Amino acid sequence: MEHDAKTTVLIASVGRYEGQEVAVCGWVMHKRSSGRVRFLVIRDGTGVIQATLVKGETPDNVFDEYAKLSQESSVAIFGQVRKEPRATGGYELLASGIKIFQVAAPFPITPKEHGVGFLMDRRHLWLRSSRQWAILRIRHAVIRAARRFFDDRGFSLLDAPILTPSSCEGTTTLFETDYFGEHRAYLSQSGQLYMEAGAMALGRVYCCGPTFRAEKSKTRRHLAEFWMIEPEVAFADLDTVMDLAEALVCAVVSEVLEQRGPELDVLERDRRKLEAIRPPFPRISYDDALRRVRQAGEEISWGQDLGGGHETIISGQFDKPVLIHRYPIGAKAFYMKSDPQRPEVALCVDMLAPEGYGEIIGGGQREDDVRRLKEKIQEAGLPLKDFQWYVELRQYGSVPHAGFGLGIERTVAWICGIDHVRETIAFPRLLDRLYP
């Protein structure tokens, strides 16, 4: 923007302009005064800086502008960048001019405490607070790191459809919608089946998009609309995707550590917990997991899926994510391939995040035999007709292939060390919450 020929700078890079006259455009977070000295704390989305107004040094008309400014008022501050150890961030702006874009109406979210319900009703404004800023910046870094990881390994991005003619897995409840009055359509609960088609065309593909579950889940780990990144690889087996999942998570965590230090500080995240995330991750079988759960005093019979409490017991035994492989075939979706050595278990894997954050990855090797796949669809009670196209993938050059899905929100919640996934997405969709 043109401001008296001064350079408009981002707060994040203000240190490069020490001693220079610059302009900073942003919003007033709060203000303080001590008679002769007045402070405006300004945020611009990249960082926070205090602008200082001193009686006698700052022009009187500028000094007086302070009184008009309310929280969230939009301003451009002109002034000299000074190194100042007393200021948070190490630099301050000695104001010589202020342009007010708007004096904000009284802002409902003050720097004091508020309840979650109050804040969620004002999610569109809550995003401006420093914790939410930090979380969303880390979310961006997670998605960017994951996409770069796949891009650098020869994967092609292939976008899966959101509107689908039927269930992908046949297990969970779907959001239903009308499709031109002719058909019912459902919001996708996974892009995986389409990624399998893509892998047969492009070899290595991934998608990154929203998925939907209409289940009335009301826990800190569930959203009705959440994002997944789902790679699928042709000519791959279970071990291939376990290696891939491990490398992905390490790449994501290390990029967040490198590039989102200030954000982790805002969240007061213990970085040592993240710095420990290096390969290899422990890999245990479902049978081993059962033994661990039973040793902890829980009753569970072979064949049962692991519940949230069981997952917490196991992940609590490691300081890294843990891979659990070869679940009973009955506890998993129909498209999982049976282990040829042990047909009662599937060639599948879940990754549990440390610190009780639960499952962040689920995947495995897919059934590639036409006959077996048809049987499994029927055993699952699903209409074969709906999956005809999926079955055909096994008729024309079927190959061993495997993939997984990484839940973005759970991953972000874990990396941020926050206790609920609802803060890891800008506008969460929850049971009983569709606004704003």
Next chain:
RNA sequence: UCCCCAGUAGCUCAGUUGGCAGAGCAGAUGGCUGUUAACCAUCGGGUCCGCGGUUCGAGUCCGUGCUGGGGAGCCA
């Protein structure tokens, strides 16, 4: 869907055995020579979630509805 908890000032909450509606913060005004959620003083601020009941009297007890929060199942 089930279980538990809560709803009082703009916000976060206290409110004793059923007996005058309270605090901190926010807001307004004034003060203060470097503040870090600054501080100090003064002032304004109420459909005690709705409906019904018990009672001389209900924020408080009972019933019911609504809203929010936490947990379970299921899942990523």
